[in-house]
Amino acid sequence: MGLAFFVRESLRSIQRNAIPSFAAMASVLVTLLVLGVFIPVVQATTGAANEVRSKVMLDVYMKTDARPADDERVRALLGRTDHVRKVEFVSKQQAYEHERKRNPEAYALLGSNPLPDTFRVTPDRPENIGRIRNALSPDTPSGGRTVVDPAIDEVKNRKDETDKILSATRVVKVMTGVLAALLILASVLLVSNTIRLSLFARRREVEVMKLVGATDWFIRWPFVLEGVFLGALGGVLAVLLLAVGKIALLDPLERDFALLSAPQTVSFAVLGLVLMLAAIGVAAAGSGLSLRRFLRV
């Protein structure tokens, strides 16, 4: 009979405190909606950024008049350089074929091959790309860059783009984190406030319970359950709304845009489970806060 009694008591209390209960529930709902949207978004952007990072390469362009002997010398030089994992040689002929396929008219007009021989250098780790570049093309005191071999024309990387993507992801992550933290805080406080009101409304009952010898936990359980009910209700509604959103908006788009169906995002079932646990955790924290402060048993 214990559990039935607790459940009845907490539902009774929610009914009586309908408006604050609704506010707490809505706050949990909004928090979870934000979390539910942003967890996959952050995951997808992080995935995208990592993909870009893994594709980080350095292009070493030879001078257009470089001879095969120069190519061999530079290849050996690259082999001796630290942090180099892979060197791929693209001859001016291969480059020409490749580019002509992409843009036949332009190259037909051009007539001759303006492209240089190129080494594509993959670093052992993305962040070491700057070191390799500095080794091959050190800074000069006047501010520009020189090259270590006269046959090298220029050393270029795509680091700038990578940096942009990475910093954008970081901004998204930090903002989401802050937003989520604030919302969680608000939810905890709202749940805590609801429980506090409920405690206040039922202080007579608590007094009588203490009087007739109810144990501390017997007195606490209905309030804990009340909070958990509110959290769980908010959680269920949030998961339902997210499911509706996913089915109505995301799934049709996914067929057209491959980017949306990034394989790195969690499955919906796992996400729903995580959100439900978060909701109950937030609610339990909220009621615990009030019970510790206001229920002297």
Add this chain to the structure above:
Amino acid sequence: MATVEADPRVLAAARSSAPAVVEFRGVSKRYGTDVGLFDATFTVGRGEFVFLVGATGSGKSTLMRLLLKELEPTAGAIRVAGRDLSELTRRRVPYYRRNIGMVFQDFKLLPNRTVYDNVAYALQVTGHSRREIREKVPDVLRLTGLSLKLHHYPDQLSGGEQQRVSVARAFVNHPPLLLADEPTGNLDPETSIGIMQLLYRINRTGSTVIVATHDSAMVDRMRRRVIELHTGRIVRDEATGLYAPQTTAEFRALLED
């Protein structure tokens, strides 16, 4: 202060050899510098009916709250049924309180529950089964004369009836000790007699009853043991006492003649 020059007359009259239900030995309670109770020593035997009298602030409520272990004494030892209360851990306090029925001046009923539910509540929160509740509640309501008011809410009852519900709730567990703090304080004399009779009937079933009261007429009529407190001290303990010390009562009787 000037009125109580008389020595405390501690009468250990005709007390049975039964073990003491309540035993206070040199118990003091200070609130900061204020004295709530000072060096109180007395015992209450099983099945006794004791009136606790004294002006407001004389320490009656302090004594009651010490017995409930709502307060801790600053000095001395309290034993209830032979058990030292200071050895009772916080976790055990609720179980200890199940052995004490408590009745208050303001009834402390739950306004949104019926008479039946108010009494059943005391059993529910102490983990009794539904069957026990169905058996015990009607019994105690019959004893208190509330059989016809089962489904009334407290605000549909008179003060006396509400206090009966409160007594029923205190007694539904058949506790060996029943404490009543000003049980008739809010009631008219006629109703008070009914409540007092009820407490007396409970006492006759074997429960020890301690009643703190201002109701001099009642104390004088019942002629039970009286412990008088004044500014935290026990100034009188008589086996069949009056509300006021004998001398003043005689004086009053003279005046009334």
